[in-house]
Amino acid sequence: MGRQRGSGTPSEHTDTGERPGRARGRRWRRGVLALCVACAVAVPLAGAARPRVPAPSPAVLAPPAAATLGATYAANRANAAQAARMAAEHGDRGRAAADRGLADPARQLLAFDGRGAGRATEVLGDLAHADRIAVLVPGSDTGLDTYGRFRAAALALHERLTLEAPAGTRTAVVAWLGYETPGTVSTTVATTGRAEEAAPALRDVVGDLRAVVGQRPGISLLCHSYGSVVCARAADGLDVDDIALVGSPGTGADTAADLRTRARIWAARGADDWVGNVPHLSAGLFGTTVGFGTDPLSPAFGARVFAAGDGGHSDYFAPGSPSLTNLTRIVLAETRAVTS
Template identity: 60%
Template sequence: MAPQPHGPRRALSPGRLRRTLLAALVTAALAVPVAGAARPADVPAPAPAPAAPLASASSGELAARYAAGRDAVRAAERSAEEYGARKRAAALHAMAGPGRRFLTFDGRDGGRSAEVVGDLAGADRIAVLVPGADTDLDRYARFRSGAVALRDELRDAHGARAAVVAWLGYRTPATGSTASLTPGRADQSAPALRAFVAELRAARPGARITLVCHSYGSVVCARAAEGTPADALVLYGSPGTGSDTAADLHTPAAVWAGRGAADWIADVPHVRLPLPAGSELGFGTDPLDPAYGARTFDAGPGGHSDYLVPGSTALANIARIADGQEPRHA
């Protein structure tokens, strides 16, 4: 979700909350079709070759997966060039560069990928980074920079043998769109995240695995939590998870929540309103509310896009949680 000004907070009545959210939903529903012609998802790409589940993190198996991933990126780059999508082609060219390691890659529908930063074969700490809204192949560089910063913090500050996986495993919603206000995309993508983490657990059975979930990505992680073999969930910049309490996630993993002092998402109404066909509008209880039951950490003074900035309080504490340590409090 893109940064917004952080203004004074005012209590809203339930009736006003309902009207505010419904107005946002209607506005988004009208706006999205108009913008549809420029969607990143429109850029074509070939289907990648099918890959068997990752059975181990041996150097040979990982090398084969990384080579297949690079081939898929290059094929998508050629397709983007032929289509005339120069921005996409440039992004893909960078993604196919030396040292880049993709466990999975699919250039269709805005892009799906899982890129490893660090040495997965030797990692005893694995963080799976799950993005929020407005993340796709055209805007991938910022997402990856956060993964690099988290890996560096884990490695340099704590001495951990760490790998971070940037998991772009779903079609992220646009900020303010209908999809960003409802859990539909999260429900659709949760099985893929659950299966991916299960692969990592099978490949590195002794590693500590942490899901690091930003904004709408926290909804994805919450929907995937039950049955996902993770040791911890870190929800940051979260609009809510669609569950009233952390216990409702039905996970033995430790659930952590943090929010920067200047993050505009604090002003999002924490309600859940029923919609037709069994869907809901809004994501309910604030994960930082004591009633939710998550463990909280100090995320510093930053805004919605500042959590993984090198040197930040938020990054240091997220890395400590991923390392199995207690975060530092202000």
């Protein structure tokens, strides 16, 4: 919110010609509006308690390289196995099971941190030789306890990419749970704070991928819900080809051009997604900005809008859905085949 200029007695006018009482009323209404935005984003989903179970510190590793990926995966699996044992000793069987799943010898963990709600970066496919790479960025209430549903989305995309990729084109999907996601019923879900904290980590993982694969492969960010705010905050100068915003409440930017990226910006929303009912507004409240501004599907934003079908907020990666079909085409750079 802009600072009120001018001072004086209540009988005096401000330099905008507005009486102080009216200005206070306007600020109050904007505050109420901001609270409404927060409620609109938070209320439709039920929040989940954030577990605090003991876990080891993450493995200390050198930056990944194509030649060392196997060692990186093995070290992070070992860390996940240790986290599973500690969670089991603590009596948290659900977390222990989640950690054991990530410690399976078949899993390819580029990063793992079992502390708190947990973080993990998992690779599906042969990253070192991939020609096209998709990085999935999740939204609110995604942690190790709910990682299964996030991984299911990554698996569905990887299966579709494998099926649809032209002969000789190799693909990989990176499920990036690399930040502390906000709770769906919380004040943080309606502000850009967590996204601003997460953006450097997202830029780092893209840099790590480039270090592994070089400049040849195309990289796409597929950003769901609050993850679209994270992608927007990381976009400036990021070395990716496409950024797809699905189920986005807004990005905090007025236009796609404001993201200052060479990447193509895409946007989609399912017909039954409750995010469509969220007011696309932003307002200052208690020293922060609440709400995410322009609707990414609006012509004013300037994204390439694509079809997502009739699905809801969690259906963008559902097998057979129009959204998954179009996301697959975006990752494969088949942009002319994307339907609107």
